[in-house]
Amino acid sequence: MNISIIIPLLNEQESLPELTSWITKVMDAHNFSYEVIFIDDGSTDGSWQTIQQLSDENQNIKGIRFLRNYGKSQALHAGFAKAQGDVIITMDADLQDSPDEIPELFAMVTEENYDLVSGWKKKRYDSVVAKNLPSKLFNWAARKTSGVELNDFNCGLKAYKKTVIKNIEVSGEMHRYIPVLAKNAGFSKIGEKVVLHQARKYGESKFGMSRFINGFLDLITIWFLSKYGKRPMHLFGAFGVLMFIIGFLSTFLIIGVKLFRLSFGYETILVTSNPLFYIALTAMIIGTQLFLAGFLGEIILRTKNNEERYKIATEINL
Template identity: 55%
Template sequence: MAAPDVSVVVPVYDEAESLPELTAWIDRVARAEGLTYEIVMVDDGSDDGSWEVIERLAAQYPAVRAVGFARNYGKSAALYCGFAEARGEVVFTMDADLQDSPDEIPAMRRMILDEGYDLVSGWKKRRHDPVGKRWPSKFFNWTARTVSGIRLHDFNCGLKAYRRKVVKSIEVYGEMHRYIPILARRAGFRRIGEKVVEHRARKYGRSKFGLERMIKGYLDLITVSFMSHFGRSPMYFFGSLGTVMFLLGGATTAWVIGAKLYKQAHDVPLRPVTDQPLFYLAILAIVLGVQLFLAGFLGELINRGASNRNDYLIDKKIGKQ
């Protein structure tokens, strides 16, 4: 069976009202452009009847395929399963709430195929969200740009386009869907672009994300940044930091003891070493240094035993295989 021109992966969580309209819209755009397509819907444990709606849509539209979770696992899990199912030459992700416009599909697909991008992220330059959601998002995106070095305005935009090999080469887990561009670059895909897209006001239901996503977002940013730099060699981080702390604590301890011996030899008034807070701080630094070094060593042992420790993205080959 020939692969479709585009796959549209749609995570679904309690969006029964919007699914028929979204499906018809994607079908209309694809037909107008003469594109073969598939819609991969992933029901993330909905309890509003979304799965029954998906079943009816699959009977009406042969291009609709679906996966259903037994409970709510989160958007990252839905995208991971959707990417595994996607067969299209260009893979899109799109939220099910109709705030992302399928009309953007043709232009974003051309950016992938004609301009050579590996990933194109949407930028909701004009957002139809309350101020309490927009300003934290601006700060979050600024932080993500600063930490990652990827010059995107909107990391968390649900509307993105990918070359197929990108989604087959990355693993989205936890809450990492916000950082797919970082995961893609870590995997070796550096052609990352951006397109201003239409952001529509929510037509049905309500947002499923609260303020707690900001806390999770920053914790995940620390995680993905660390994994990007030290995921294969944790000793470089923990060992280096542990060695510095151990040497600093050891030198401070030697200085404190040396100062005491010098004062004793020259009959200078002195305080007992155990009465000096600096001595205990130095001992603490030594202990923490040893623990950090051991953490790096254990990380290396775990990494050495990982089955995917030598999984590398091979993009080109020459010669007989």
């Protein structure tokens, strides 16, 4: 099979028939062997019934239905696990991503040997204040932190080699950072393609300003995981040693001052009256806690199990 198209969705009943027809037209025009996997992430409208109807008409249309809403990352994870194509395309279900981009994305992966190609919505039809400006700030921070030079991390339209999606773990809300996850896994040839962005035709966006706040928090998480995810003791232990050094130096300074005053006959004061005593005590306590955090991180890392992050209610053609 040449292409697997993975489409997570939430309450997109109106757009699904038009999107499916558009994808089918493009696939047939280029004689692609393909499958389309819709992942219904807990829709409350008739999205699942529409997917069932579409799959009855076209056996290339497949579906996964979650018991409830688990989030886009979990939907992509489920789709990646089922995908059989040599090239995997991800896109949104709201008709803002154009299926006409798929042949060029496919060619960049198969002919130019990119591991991953990310779309860049250079010209957007979103609100400037609500989405465009926060998105630019977010993308700038993501580039500086991750070292992956992409202009649009949030674009849902991406193409991957099969080996990429089978060797990365998408969890939490890390779907924004799949290129970073791919880079950390050793897939270094990451490209970008300017893609057409279209105004939303049906319904309304499921993402608000909170996604950018969550995005920045996830950015910190992925930075930490990429540098210290396999060796948390290196980070916590280093800070623990630093705090211990501060504590011991403060203690020696207190002792030195005490001995100095005794040797020259000055009146001595209680150790607890010296502010350095509390600095030394606090530093040692924090140092101990950091060491414990590092040890616990190492233990958890070595004993963790791959827990189930979502529940699938129904599958179609899979």
